[in-house]
Amino acid sequence: MSYPSQYHVFSLPKELLGTLVPRSVVNQALSPPPRNDSPAPVAPSAPGARACNVCLGVTFTGVDEQRTHFRSDWHRYNVKAKLNGGNTVSESQFAQLVDGLEDSLSGSASSSEGESDDDSDAVATLIQKTRKLARSPSPTELTPAGPGTPLAWFHSPPSTQVGVYKVLFPLSTPATSYMDELKEMQEGGEEGRSWAMFMVAGGHFAGAVVRVKGPGSDADEPGGFTKKGKPKKPKPETEVLRHKTFHRYTTRRKQGGSQSTNDNAKSKAASAGAMLRRYGEQALRDDIRNLLQDWSEEIEHCERIFIRASVSNRRIFLDYEGAVIEKGDERLRTFPFPTRRPTQSELTRCLMELTRAKVSHLTEEELRAQDEAYLASLPKPKPKPPTAASAEPEKPKEKPPQLSREEQLLHEKWDRVLDMIARGRVDVLKAFWEREGDSLGGINAPVPDWAGQRGGTLLQVATQTGQADVVRWLLEEMRADPTLDVPSSAVEEDGHRSDASDAPALPAGSRRTAYDLGRSRAVRDVFRRCAAAHPDWWDWLGTEKGARVPSVLSAEMEEGREEKKKVRRKGLKDRVKEREAREKERESRTPSPVPVEVPETKTKAKPAEPTSGPRRLGGTVGASEGIAGLTPEMRAKVERERRARAAEARLKALGGGR
Numbered sequence: 001m002s003y004p005s006q007y008h009v010f011s012l013p014k015e016l017l018g019t020l021v022p023r024s025v026v027n028q029a030l031s032p033p034p035r036n037d038s039p040a041p042v043a044p045s046a047p048g049a050r051a052c053n054v055c056l057g058v059t060f061t062g063v064d065e066q067r068t069h070f071r072s073d074w075h076r077y078n079v080k081a082k083l084n085g086g087n088t089v090s091e092s093q094f095a096q097l098v099d100g101l102e103d104s105l106s107g108s109a110s111s112s113e114g115e116s117d118d119d120s121d122a123v124a125t126l127i128q129k130t131r132k133l134a135r136s137p138s139p140t141e142l143t144p145a146g147p148g149t150p151l152a153w154f155h156s157p158p159s160t161q162v163g164v165y166k167v168l169f170p171l172s173t174p175a176t177s178y179m180d181e182l183k184e185m186q187e188g189g190e191e192g193r194s195w196a197m198f199m200v201a202g203g204h205f206a207g208a209v210v211r212v213k214g215p216g217s218d219a220d221e222p223g224g225f226t227k228k229g230k231p232k233k234p235k236p237e238t239e240v241l242r243h244k245t246f247h248r249y250t251t252r253r254k255q256g257g258s259q260s261t262n263d264n265a266k267s268k269a270a271s272a273g274a275m276l277r278r279y280g281e282q283a284l285r286d287d288i289r290n291l292l293q294d295w296s297e298e299i300e301h302c303e304r305i306f307i308r309a310s311v312s313n314r315r316i317f318l319d320y321e322g323a324v325i326e327k328g329d330e331r332l333r334t335f336p337f338p339t340r341r342p343t344q345s346e347l348t349r350c351l352m353e354l355t356r357a358k359v360s361h362l363t364e365e366e367l368r369a370q371d372e373a374y375l376a377s378l379p380k381p382k383p384k385p386p387t388a389a390s391a392e393p394e395k396p397k398e399k400p401p402q403l404s405r406e407e408q409l410l411h412e413k414w415d416r417v418l419d420m421i422a423r424g425r426v427d428v429l430k431a432f433w434e435r436e437g438d439s440l441g442g443i444n445a446p447v448p449d450w451a452g453q454r455g456g457t458l459l460q461v462a463t464q465t466g467q468a469d470v471v472r473w474l475l476e477e478m479r480a481d482p483t484l485d486v487p488s489s490a491v492e493e494d495g496h497r498s499d500a501s502d503a504p505a506l507p508a509g510s511r512r513t514a515y516d517l518g519r520s521r522a523v524r525d526v527f528r529r530c531a532a533a534h535p536d537w538w539d540w541l542g543t544e545k546g547a548r549v550p551s552v553l554s555a556e557m558e559e560g561r562e563e564k565k566k567v568r569r570k571g572l573k574d575r576v577k578e579r580e581a582r583e584k585e586r587e588s589r590t591p592s593p594v595p596v597e598v599p600e601t602k603t604k605a606k607p608a609e610p611t612s613g614p615r616r617l618g619g620t621v622g623a624s625e626g627i628a629g630l631t632p633e634m635r636a637k638v639e640r641e642r643r644a645r646a647a648e649a650r651l652k653a654l655g656g657g658r
Contacts, residue, residue, distance in 0.1 A: 006359065007162065008355055009164050009185060009357050010192075012186060017182075017186065052069060052075065054088060055078050055088065159361050159362060161367075163358035163359075163360075164358075165336055167333040167334070172330075192211045193303045194241070197347050197350065198309070199342030200284075200308070201342055203248045203280060204341055207288075209241045209242040212238055238348075238355075243344060248280040248284040248287070250281045292317065295324075307333075308339050414451055421458065422465050426473055447461060456486055459475070459480040459514045460517055463517045466518075482515060482538055484514070485511050514527075515547055515549050531547070532557075533554075540552070583646070
């Protein structure tokens with residue numbers, strides 16, 4: 001029985017529908033393969049017997065018969081198929097394959113010696129067809145091990161296959177129930193089924209609500225004729241109930257991509273075009289949602305809802321408050337094939353593609369060969385990894401412990417205290433310590449290790465950072481303990497301070513206190529003053545258990561230090577005055593050079609260098625040579641500049657001494 005080349009999925013012929021069976025590579029509901037009538041290969045019994053190892057072990061009685069077989073198309077086809085990784089066929093199977101070709105064999109068995117080297121047209125065509133079948137998608141239900149196909153295929157013996165898109169079936173339908181669903185699809189009724197179809201891309205939108213049914217579904221029913229006795233025209237396959245298309249400017253020409261995608265990937269553009277595209281996206285979203293609201297009654301009665309949109313544009317239909325279409329709606333589908341720009345004609349084309357069944361006409365042998373080629377093309381399973389017993393178990397990575405709320409607050413407090421000490425903000429530190437000092441453990445509490453400080457206490461941290469005001473507040477007002485040992489992590493590698501001139505050198509391994517961390521004289525003097533003012537507070541001078549302060553610094557000692565400084569300054573001023581007086585006396589005794597006019601032809605006489613008396617710093621020879629070639633006016637100007645610089649130097653020395 002022959003069938004037409006096109007079918008409507010909702011009006012399949014009853015004769016065809018009754019013979020359809022589902023197809024799959026694993027479980028094919030086909031008739032058994034034809035029995036091979038050729039004799040089974042028989043091993044040569046006589047020593048002189050010959051056989052063909054390619055064509056299923058065919059034996060020959062003589063050399064002429066063997067040569068004829070090797071020149072035949074059947075043998076050459078089997079050789080080519082085996083070289084290409086395919087399977088050999090019997091002589092009857094090869095005859096069936098040849099019968100399916102449009103071109104018949106011509107003289108293959110009686111070909112001459114010269115023609116036996118080249119393949120006949122039949123062999124080349126069969127080999128090419130086998131390769132195409134191996135590459136082309138099979139009209140079968142693919143196994144889970146291979147890639148999926150959007151079509152569900154059914155077979156009608158002997159050589160008819162029908163494919164229907166799976167999106168037409170309910171989502172929860174298993175593959176074994178596709179046949180039952182296909183039969184139920186034929187009972188659509190006179191009203192048919194309502195579908196909603198929406199497309200949006202590049203600012204273009206197209207939407208429609210259609211009624212789908214088989215062609216001429218009521219032509220054979222009673223009342224299918226007009227009053228004049230003429231048969232009624234069959235109703236159309238589809239009826240458009242609602243449709244709408246519009247466009248908004250959302251993408252740059254020849255650039256692609258929406259403006260929102262570009263804003264998320266890069267910085268937000270401030271051009272006029274970008275602002276127009278953002279407005280277009282907002283307007284497009286509002287227009288689509290208003291349209292869905294107007295079509296809410298029709299959409300509610302639709303059996304399927306097809307949406308073609310990108311991930312970002314899909315939110316226009318689903319993810320918003322009061323959406324007409326819910327996100328988990330079982331009616332939602334996507335188009336299972338490529339689509340073009342959203343237009344009304346494209347919606348019509350997609351509707352025809354969905355409602356037209358795919359038809360192919362392959363024999364059972366061709367289908368079986370196609371299935372074998374598909375299974376052979378599947379990737380081989382990868383070797384299993386070693387068992388858990390043989391492989392060493394991976395050690396789980398240690399995750400950092402999560403801190404509780406109280407621990408986070410404690411960390412923040414310590415961070416604030418250490419930051420105030422490093423910046424020397426005494427006033428803010430005082431106010432903060434009055435509120436949070438008890439919660440941190442007191443003034444002598446050790447700084448936690450996670451804080452990253454080398455000192456052990458606040459006093460040691462302040463001393464190491466060189467904040468003299470903070471050290472004074474800790475020692476005098478808070479009475480921090482200066483005798484506590486410094487942790488080993490706070491000891492520098494060199495074991496001593498480069499600027500601690502009055503502190504004793506510390507051998508490696510000896511104990512250290514806060515005073516040993518002082519890097520400036522100002523910080524160390526704070527310890528010495530406190531030791532002099534409050535000697536009974538701590539063992540300041542002790543080295544075994546004390547604070548290791550080398551000496552105290554009382555007010556009298558500081559006054560004596562200031563007196564010594566004043567005396568040194570006064571002696572410096574006196575020496576400067578004496579030097580100035582000597583320079584003035586030397587300048588008064590030294591005669592000023594008198595310009596002497598000398599003829600150009602004669603060399604100028606050098607001024608006589610005094611043999612006695614004081615001489616200028618650096619010698620007079622170099623000075624005279626420096627101004628020897630100058631005019632009298634230039635020499636006088638140089639002398640004035642020298643005297644001015646000397647006066648400035650003396651004034652500067654006097655000002656610094658004060």
